[in-house]
Amino acid sequence: MKLRLIVALPLLGLASVIPAPAAEQVPALSVIGAIPGPDGGWDYASVDAAQRRLYVAHGDAVMAVNLDTAKVEPKLVEGQRLHAVVPLPGGRVLSTNGGNDTATLFEGDTGRVIASIPTGRKPDAAVYDPSSGLVFVMDGQDGDATLVDPKTGTSPGRIPIGGKLEFAVADGKGNVFVNVEDKGEIAVVDAKARKVTTRYKLPDCEEPSGLAIDRKDGILVSACSNGKAIALKAADGSVLATLPIGMRPDAAIFDFKRRLFFIPCGEGTLAVIGENENGPPTVTATVPTANGARTGALDPKTGKLYLPTADFKPPAPGEKRHQVVPGTFRILIVGTK
16 A cells, blocks of 8 residues: 555544435444554554454554454554555464565464565555465565465465555455556456456546455445545446545445445545445445544444544654654544444
């Protein structure tokens, strides 16, 4: 994931949902709480529903949260400029380190490191592909995917894809879909053949980042930096809808129980996208969150969303980026009251 300039915006109200035309009944979501954590930057978050754990790539450590007690382990595993944390079968977890071009395989319950696997340059997002049993690590600078076998803690090779790679998802049938940020497209990778088989253009989509998939209905939703999301068919890339969302999105999440897509946007909103039986997907609600809440994860058991963020202050003299206010990092909890 590339670093983006954070523009300080006033915090939006936390108790309401801005309605939009709805295709079906959508739960009345709002920010219902927050879990404080240590200072530091953050990137992707993920949930291991079986182990009841939330993981956050938090600066130079993997932060873990017990979803039932909200107990925080601020430094479960150390790393260098962490980007992704991917829960795996058997209780193992893989994290990516953009600071030293490695992936760390560890035990999710204890944090014991099993292996450190070399990757390409600037490893970013990663996805587990159940069809092959491999993890695909997106090497942001090299434009390829490093394969990791989580059973052996080794890499069986790399797959050239091309471009600046962002988030990826797997359909469970042998296809891995990768957002290519600088080309405005999705690369489709055949996991068995280990090659790109086709590319889907994302019309009027600038710098696609977050990507989510509904495996059952074969729908992809890609988040774009220019305030849009593209819904398309996973089978052939045909566009179903171009949808308005907030600015600075960096993740997309699918809730298979409620058949909803969620896109957290750094401007301080969460777009809720619903599927329709007799028409294309639509934005069904926009939930106010907080400035900087651009990534997140869903707990499928409770339906709650967890969005990391913090408060910001203007750049120091001679600097360009806004600075995180010390002591303000937290994980917003979005749910129903």
